[in-house]
Amino acid sequence: MTIQELKLFSAQIRLETAKMLLKRGFGHLGGSFSIVETLSVLYGAVMTIDPQNPSWDQRDRFVLSKGHAGPALYSTLALKGYFPLEWLSTLNDNGTNLPSHPDRLRTPGVDATTGSLGQGISLAVGMAKAFQIDHRPNRVFAIVGDGELNEGQVWEAFQFAAHNRLSNLLIFIDENHKQLDGLTKDIMNPFDVRAKMEAFGFRALRIKGNDEALILQTVTDCLASGQASCIVLDTVKGQGVPYFEQLADNHHIRFANESEAALKAAIETLSAQVAGKDAR
Amino acid sequence: MITRTSVQNPKELRVVYQETMSALMSELPQVVALDADLVGASGTAKLFRAYADRCINAGISEANMMGMAAGMSLTGKVPFIHTFAPFATRRIFDQLYMAGVYQQANVKIYGSDPGFWALHNGGTHTSMEDIALTRSLPNLTVLAPSDATQFAWCLRKAALTPGCFYIRAGRKAFQDLYDPTSSFELGQAITVDPGHDLVIFAIGEMVSESLKVRDALALEGITAQVVDCFSLKPFDVNGVLAAIQGKRLVVTAENHTKFGGLGSAVAEVMAENALGIPLVRIAVNDRFGEVGTPDYLQKVLGLDAESMLKAIKAKL
Structure with missing residues (x-):
């Protein structure tokens, strides 16, 4: 995809995510919106995948360690053709294939079951280590939340990845500055995440997480570096929709009154963008 | 075989x-x-x-x-x-x-x-x-x-x-029980020694300990069937029921708390099949471990043959 097409893809992912959350009436909007551009770049321009063959052995793997952003991943997968778009309206329905948190046994295209924070990154590191042992070309991409960095297990996984020089693994940290109960700096100050990752042995970069061109360029550079790499994404929780960006408590939203109206307005705006192929 | x-x-x-x-x-x-x-x-x-x-x-x-x-x-x-x-x-x-x-x-x-x-x-x-x-x-x-x-x-x-x-x-040696050519099945308990009066279901090193108990009881004319329940899940419900048939006492032996282990598994089978036979659970009785040698620990935890005999005889 060209950068313009990636921007359109981002708008489509955000639109489908908004629609599924409106249909459900509640959900993890903030952390879903903050990773939209990264999902767009990965699935639109980076990953070697075949949506018609989700279990293809040669595919790259994606692990959403911050599993509560499942809706954004589902939108991405549906738009790529892993399953019909109509499934999106079944989010969290009884018996659905799209549970709130990704389940590899239920959803085509989901490579790892996640949701208990801190654990997905270990799965990703294990996958990358397995590919390294066999000198296979598959790459592994993982998104970890900045709130998730509270979990000790992620630091165990980071140490292992850097120590084993897993250059086939690219870790994203979605630094949207908020977790369920408030600002990360108030609950458990993460300090300088990029510097911490560098101290852990990574090639660590920090970039704006809403710029497809910049994300793509940085990913390309990291993959070519031959080093274990980490991209810290400077994002906004609720990214892409000003009302939700400014909403203080935007981790999990029950849509009613003002927030419901804002979500409907966002859907209108995004629909117009997508229809007019004018993503921004 | x-x-x-x-x-x-x-x-x-x-x-x-x-x-x-x-x-x-x-x-x-x-x-x-x-x-x-x-x-x-x-x-x-x-x-x-x-x-x-x-x-x-x-x-x-x-x-x-x-x-x-x-x-x-x-x-x-x-x-x-x-x-x-x-x-x-x-x-x-x-x-x-x-x-x-x-x-x-x-x-x-x-x-x-x-x-x-x-x-x-x-x-x-x-x-x-x-x-x-x-x-x-x-x-x-x-x-x-x-x-x-x-x-x-x-x-x-x-x-x-x-x-x-x-x-x-464990990491250390357990007593040898089976010929190296033996082959087992998941979900299948093994009768290590037959007996008529009582049955002892055991796992791990407690199988060998149960054989000591069996020998001691035999001297008094009491025969105990010893069953190795190494497959805790899947669990051999039918095998356990068959072994209990005709016995007047059921014993379980495990190097584990009495809550949720082998004793519980056997008790579940007995209760679900309304078997009104006394059950003695040889297991760790709601306490923590401590440092020590195997002999000492087995004794203080009530998992040695002597403690087992005492508990069994009290119910026979």
Whole structure:
């Protein structure tokens, strides 16, 4: 995809995510919106995948360690053709294939079951280590939340990845500055995440997480570096929709009154963008 | 075909682990081995040298080791992980659940030194609840082998069977029970010795301890059937029911808390089948471990033959 097409893809992912959350009436909007551009770049321009063959052995793997952003991943997968778009309206329905948190046994295209924070990154590191042992070309991409960095297990996984020089693994940290109960700096100050990752042995970069061109360029550079790499994404929780960006408590939203109206307005705006192929 | 052995030449179980893993890694290229900084303690240094590219020291990070092993299995690897039983279960229970069984990963866990085998590592390293924890999880096979032959069989069976396995066994030698040619079945209990008056269901080293009890009772004209219930999950419900048939006392023996382990499994079967026969559970009675030698610990925990005899006779 060209950068313009990636921007359109981002708008489509955000639109489908908004629609599924409106249909459900509640959900993890903030952390879903903050990773939209990264999902767009990965699935639109980076990953070697075949949506018609989700279990293809040669595919790259994606692990959403911050599993509560499942809706954004589902939108991405549906738009790529892993399953019909109509499934999106079944989010969290009884018996659905799209549970709130990704389940590899239920959803085509989901490579790892996640949701208990801190654990997905270990799965990703294990996958990358397995590919390294066999000198296979598959790459592994993982998104970890900045709130998730509270979990000790992620630091165990980071140490292992850097120590084993897993250059086939690219870790994203979605630094949207908020977790369920408030600002990360108030609950458990993460300090300088990029510097911490560098101290852990990574090639660590920090970039704006809403710029497809910049994300793509940085990913390309990291993959070519031959080093274990980490991209810290400077994002906004609720990214892409000003009302939700400014909403203080935007981790999990029950849509009613003002927030419901804002979500409907966002859907209108995004629909117009997508229809007019004018993503921004 | 299961044959009892008459020869006693017991190998340390950590040696059996190293030898069996070496054979498995030679036969099956997908097998990988992980340890959490206990390579020296588990006697696998030779294995780690021989298969340096497929043996991974995860450092002192059991949670990450379990997660990584699950991730590796999702790409087709067959990972075996080892650490002490308390760290392989209670410390990483959510990893066992989430990364392991919930998403149908394929990880084989050797939890060593369960129960009093923590010895001089003491109460901090003692796991008397690992069976209770692991039995409660779907998609998990739970095995407690009673001798070297059975332990080797369990490891091989785990390597060849999709799904997560938890295998609890000491590192030191258990008494030999079975001829090395013996082959077992998951979900099938084994009558080690027949008897008419009572039945003793046992696991692990407690099978050999139960045979001592059987011999002592025989001197008094009481015959005890001894059954090895190494396959805790799947559990041999029919085999247990058949063994209880005609007995006037049921005994269970395990190096584990009395809550949720073998005694509970047998009690569940008895209650569900309305068997009104007295049950004596030889197990750790709601307490923690401590440092000590095997003989001392077995005695203070009431898991030695003498304590067993006393408890059984009180009910006969």
